Amino acid sequence: MKNVNVSIEACLACMVECEKCATDCLTMEGHKACIKLCRDCADICALCARLCARGSKFADELCSLCVKCCEECALECSKHEMECCKKCANVCKKCAEACKM
Amino acid sequence: MKNVNVSIEACLACMVECEKCATDCLTMEGHKACIKLCRDCADICALCARLCARGSKFADELCSLCVKCCEECALECSKHEMECCKKCANVCKKCAEACKM
Amino acid sequence: MKNVNVSIEACLACMVECEKCATDCLTMEGHKACIKLCRDCADICALCARLCARGSKFADELCSLCVKCCEECALECSKHEMECCKKCANVCKKCAEACKM
Amino acid sequence: MKNVNVSIEACLACMVECEKCATDCLTMEGHKACIKLCRDCADICALCARLCARGSKFADELCSLCVKCCEECALECSKHEMECCKKCANVCKKCAEACKM
Numbered sequence: 365m366k367n368v369n370v371s372i373e374a375c376l377a378c379m380v381e382c383e384k385c386a387t388d389c390l391t392m393e394g395h396k397a398c399i400k401l402c403r404d405c406a407d408i409c410a411l412c413a414r415l416c417a418r419g420s421k422f423a424d425e426l427c428s429l430c431v432k433c434c435e436e437c438a439l440e441c442s443k444h445e446m447e448c449c450k451k452c453a454n455v456c457k458k459c460a461e462a463c464k465m
Numbered sequence: 466m467k468n469v470n471v472s473i474e475a476c477l478a479c480m481v482e483c484e485k486c487a488t489d490c491l492t493m494e495g496h497k498a499c500i501k502l503c504r505d506c507a508d509i510c511a512l513c514a515r516l517c518a519r520g521s522k523f524a525d526e527l528c529s530l531c532v533k534c535c536e537e538c539a540l541e542c543s544k545h546e547m548e549c550c551k552k553c554a555n556v557c558k559k560c561a562e563a564c565k566m
Numbered sequence: 567m568k569n570v571n572v573s574i575e576a577c578l579a580c581m582v583e584c585e586k587c588a589t590d591c592l593t594m595e596g597h598k599a600c601i602k603l604c605r606d607c608a609d610i611c612a613l614c615a616r617l618c619a620r621g622s623k624f625a626d627e628l629c630s631l632c633v634k635c636c637e638e639c640a641l642e643c644s645k646h647e648m649e650c651c652k653k654c655a656n657v658c659k660k661c662a663e664a665c666k667m
Numbered sequence: 668m669k670n671v672n673v674s675i676e677a678c679l680a681c682m683v684e685c686e687k688c689a690t691d692c693l694t695m696e697g698h699k700a701c702i703k704l705c706r707d708c709a710d711i712c713a714l715c716a717r718l719c720a721r722g723s724k725f726a727d728e729l730c731s732l733c734v735k736c737c738e739e740c741a742l743e744c745s746k747h748e749m750e751c752c753k754k755c756a757n758v759c760k761k762c763a764e765a766c767k768m
Binding site: 488 | 679690720
Binding site for chain 1: 504505508509512515516521522523526527530533534537
């Protein structure tokens with residue numbers, strides 16, 4: 365069963381790494397999909413954490429979207445060798461687990 | 466069929482009125498549900514507009530959540546007589562229509 | 567000297583408690599100023615953490631605003647006896663310290 | 668003198684074009700600075716619009732930061748020939764004007 369505080373922590377950790385990854389990857393060729401997913405993932409994780417923190421009735425639905433976005437971002441980031449991508453794939457996987465019902 | 470620019474405009478107009486309504490209603494008794502929904506609605510509309518603007522692959526799913534949130538917020542705000550609530554209910558209904566597929 | 571990772575963690579912890587405090591205080595009379603400050607503080611802390619994480623050239627200026635907002639929010643929340651207000655005042659003070667240059 | 672509604676509209680128009688520009692420029696070489704500024708500018712404009720809409724006591728300070736960010740983003744985007752950069756430079760200039768005191 366989902367633990368709200370675990371979800372919040374996982375979303376915020378994921379948001380931070382996605383911000384870093386979206387920034388660091390701007391210097392690399394072939395990272396367009398990675399940057400796009402990291403931007404979306406940072407935004408979705410940020411809102412997910414906030415809706416969970418405030419006990420919103422829409423938190424569960426945003427968690428579902430967060431799982432999907434994190435899984436796609438993890439898949440894309442795991443294709444790359446850069447340190448930021450490895451870290452990002454790792455926290456995305458953890459966040460997807462933490463946000464599952 | 467959904468027109469992305471129409472959705473973006475509707476989301477942003479809705480976000481602005483929800484911010485105003487959540488603020489103005491703080492002086493009123495019996496507006497707790499209204500304030501909570503307005504906060505959620507402002508946040509969800511804001512992200513919806515941004516994901517639509519950037520052509521995110523998650524835009525459609527956030528639009529679906531936006532429709533649901535706007536409909537609930539419109540229903541709640543339409544129970545109240547304050548000017549901010551009437552305005553908010555109106556833009557919420559328009560936003561829900563604009564974000565439907 | 568400011569440590570970016572410490573600032574990010576402090577901003578995110580502050581954002582979470584401000585979300586909770588703004589929500590819990592909706593049931594209380596006389597908490598209008600507290601709710602308003604918590605909403606602003608949650609938003610400013612959220613953006614501050616993200617600009618710090620991505621190494622934005624505007625991060626320092628948002629940190630300065632964050633310090634001011636956190637100090638005001640801590641002052642207001644420390645007037646109240648509710649558990650959420652005490653917690654919030656505490657993390658706001660820590661965040662203000664962490665974001666100072 | 669600053670008109671709040673004009674500032675809000677200008678910030679939201681700027682946010683939308685910055686989102687588009689940050690996305691479209693991912694396909695181009697030599698647009699790293701442009702993408703970074705557009706991401707910051709979209710985020711700062713979004714929060715600025717919301718703080719203005721809710722009558723926050725921190726709105727003026729965020730407006731000042733918004734002016735600075737918009738001016739830098741306009742300067743960078745005006746170096747490029749892409750349609751999205753021209754549009755973005757244009758709305759950034761308008762937003763900087765609208766947010767000046």
